[in-house]
Amino acid sequence: MQEVGIYEYQHPLADAVAYKARLADLSDRIKIMARGDRAVLASTGWTVNGSVAEGRKMLREYTKLMLRAYNAEADSCVARVQPHRLHTTVERLNKVTHTIARLGRTMGIHVAPEYHQLRVHEIELTADYRAKLEEEKERIREERERQREERAATAEFERERARLTKEQSHYLAALAKLQAKGDMSGAADLEAKLAEIGEAIVGVEARQANVRAGYVYVISNIGAFGPGMVKIGMTRRLDPEDRVRELGDASVPFKFDTHALIFSDDAVGLEAKLHNALTEQRVNKVNTRREFFYASPAQVRDLLQEIAGQHLLVYHEASEALEWRASGAQQQETPPPSALTPAPA
Known part of the structure; x- marks a missing residue:
């Protein structure tokens, strides 16, 4: 799933709080192993100038050095891991493990597999935690917007x-x-x-x-998102164009164009049916609360008439996009700053 941009949780938990608790528990286990000299192992019987004690001392110093190097890399992986880069991050730590084993081959120094697995588990849980945190933040944003x-x-x-x-x-x-x-x-x-x-x-x-009654709207913003993409949403406003105007605020460079409006006593259900019918054409397949689809106004119009069986209050096939077209005309007359030839020194 991650190959197509959809994050798949490695260790599914209910919420971000559960992930935080699991990470705290895991951190304690990691510390216990590290402090108990069970994180990096070495061969026994190593001597220096015939001295077993000196050999043990050298092994202890080298294993501590290797543990510090390994933990520094592991901590960096935990700090920087992002859900979409999880596989790459784990591979990075795997390479460090192989490098330590190669450099410490003479003395049999290597990272204990159990310890390495704990650190990999920590990376995976951290990636899951960050994905869940973003998911919850998005849900809160959506709920605030709904309210x-x-x-x-x-x-x-x-x-x-x-x-x-x-x-x-x-x-x-x-x-x-x-x-x-x-x-x-x-x-x-x-x-x-x-x-x-x-x-x-x-x-x-x-x-x-009737909290389900309202208008379903189909809008586009060719200047912001290009052709062939529409947003399908619903509003309970008495004047649905008020909602459309709000969506075209400072977060997008141009205003939205309204292609279709239809009133329904169950606008919530009608919107859901349209979204389901266009599932394969979703722009954002991860966050289904994003209501953008690769579709033409005509496609949505046909679906509306098929599903709702009602006459559209408003329907316009073409995107008016007045601001975008006017901006394009002005750019042809006056090149953008990046295209202007610098004045000679």
Whole structure:
């Protein structure tokens, strides 16, 4: 899986806290082995000038030196390992083990396989921990974004209901005056208008109560991501274009273009069905919360009509991309700074 860019956990655990606890336990085991002179081993019976004691002393000094060299490299691997570089990092430490064995062959000095395995385990757990930590951070970011979007939608509903209620009170006051004057024709017109306002208030309240209702949108940003890529999402906003405008904020160089909009009482389910239908065309196959797909607006339109069976509120095949096209025209007239010829000294 890692060959295609998807990280596969070596030691799956529930969360980052569990990984941290496992790493702490492993660190204790590593220290016990190192302090017990069981991390780097050497042959016995080595003598120096016929002295066994001097031989033991030399072996002890050399094994400590090799252990320091090995641990320095292992610590560096642990500090720098990234999930996508795990295999390379482990291979790097394996080479150090082979080098120590080659250099210490005369005295039989080598890293104990059990100790080496503990350090490799530490590298793997650290890579898993960092992957899980990033996964949890992303989940928190997504949840904060969802909550922010929900607050914005709720505020919109409240504002719209307040506006309609205020408008309703004005019409009620006007209706009372017309009825007092005996203007039944004018009163009938106002009663019809009040009925419309009442229906609108009921509609807003129903939208607010139904957390699954909303708009599914299909947008693109040819200037930022190139052609052939769309983002498919949903929003509960009364005006879905408000959400589209927010997505085209300072994090991307150009605004998004809206290709399709469809309202659904189950926009959450409709969005999920579209995402599932386009699974193979996902841009980010690791983080499924990223809603970008290699697809054309026409492909998504056909899927929408097939799945939802409803008429699109908005559909535009081509990307307008006004800012991007205008920027391209200006670049042709004025080369970018990197292309300008430096002035002679």
